[in-house]
Amino acid sequence: MRFVIVTGMSGAGKSTALKMLEDVGYFCVDNLPVPLIPKMADLLRVPGTEINKAAIGVDIRSGQSFSELEKVLGQLDVAGMKYEILYLECVDDVLIKRYKETRRSHPLSGNDAPVREGIEKERERTAFLRKRADYLVDTSNMLTRELKAELNKIFVRNKEYKNLYISVLSFGFKYGIPAEADLVFDVRFLPNPYYIEELRPKSGNDREVRDYVMNNGNASEFMEKLVDMVEFLIPNYIREGKTRLMIGIGCTGGKHRSVTLANELYEALLKNENYGIRIEHRDIGKDAITKAK
Incomplete structure (x- = not known):
């Protein structure tokens, strides 16, 4: 019962x-x-x-x-x-x-x-x-x-629940840092696909952009360190009673690098079912809208 x-x-x-x-x-x-x-x-x-x-x-x-x-x-x-x-x-x-x-x-x-x-x-x-x-x-x-x-x-599935829900948010610094973010990481140190003509119209959700960003050694090393740090923080946040955690990852326009890294982090954290997780790309379409105006 x-x-x-x-x-x-x-x-x-x-x-x-x-x-x-x-x-x-x-x-x-x-x-x-x-x-x-x-x-x-x-x-x-x-x-x-x-x-x-x-x-x-x-x-x-x-x-x-x-x-x-x-x-x-x-x-x-x-x-x-x-x-x-x-x-x-x-x-x-x-x-x-x-x-x-x-x-x-x-x-x-x-x-x-x-x-x-x-x-x-x-x-x-x-x-x-x-x-x-x-x-x-x-x-x-x-x-x-x-x-x-x-x-x-x-x-239904009777999974252990740790009372923490994580949101991974990609954004563009030129559109403002998300005020609700608990942790913010700047990935503008990585090469920008925007300057590659064939990659410019694409986003971090496309394989070509993802490969361009992640094939850079700094991106892979950064992701390893980021995942390691977040996985260290999560149980400590849970212990302190935190119920929500928003991780913001930003690049210039929020379309290429930040989307790629946010997707990578989301996939890495998704493997642990002890907490909920979602992903959102806040500014992924704003560049096209701005140019249309």
């Missing part, structure tokens, strides 16, 4: 998580009143029950009863009821953007107060759940399909 409590920040993806769990065979109930959680748990332990996997969504929409949740979880612990807490996290700016896009008001801010105030209150009230979470998934930089892939890894 597996009993999952899905919670976290409003707008972080709880509905998506519950839908995904339902699709893989979990009996799901969203916004279950807090006082009914022990009764739900008891039903799962009835001999002969057909339900062996269940998930409930619990968040601050529960109103005043939400404050009782910590006490209820303590009751489950005393009763020997095994459960897992999935906490979905997201940074404030992304949450605010999502609320603006959906034109919804935050449950704790109402129609008049700023969304940011509601988010701050929610973080305070859910802090105890975040600390107790078995799985802490930060959806700030995730697409819906990427979130589903991470949940599939945890709840």
Whole structure:
């Protein structure tokens, strides 16, 4: 029997998580009143029950009863009821953007107060759940399909999960350093394919550009040292409770060298399934757009 409590920040993806769990065979109930959680748990332990996997969504929409949740979880612990807490996290700016896009008001801010105030209150009230979470998934930089892939890894494939999601981002310095990047590496020391006429219209996603960049001895040595350093940092970040890590790799225009090195780093880190990883090429098409203007 597996009993999952899905919670976290409003707008972080709880509905998506519950839908995904339902699709893989979990009996799901969203916004279950807090006082009914022990009764739900008891039903799962009835001999002969057909339900062996269940998930409930619990968040601050529960109103005043939400404050009782910590006490209820303590009751489950005393009763020997095994459960897992999935906490979905997201940074404030992304949450605010999502609320603006959906034109919804935050449950704790109402129609008049700023969304940011509601988010701050929610973080305070859910802090105890975040600390107790078995799985802490930060959806700030995730697409819906990427979130589903991470949940599939945890709840279907039963992979060990280290609560860290890595984003590898290529970019062009002339378009600005990404403010959200935790680590930034400059690969403008490598020969630039831009000055090779037949390579100029191509990108680091093309084999010809990739080979031109990586056949340079400095590129190979740099990649070995970069992978070694990142693999050293990851377990230390996890130990300190970091849930997201963005690694920026930049060249002049973000089309050739940075794309190539970002792809190489992504492929190297992808071999370890203990954490989630995605790749994004922020500026790969901007050169063509700029010239078209």
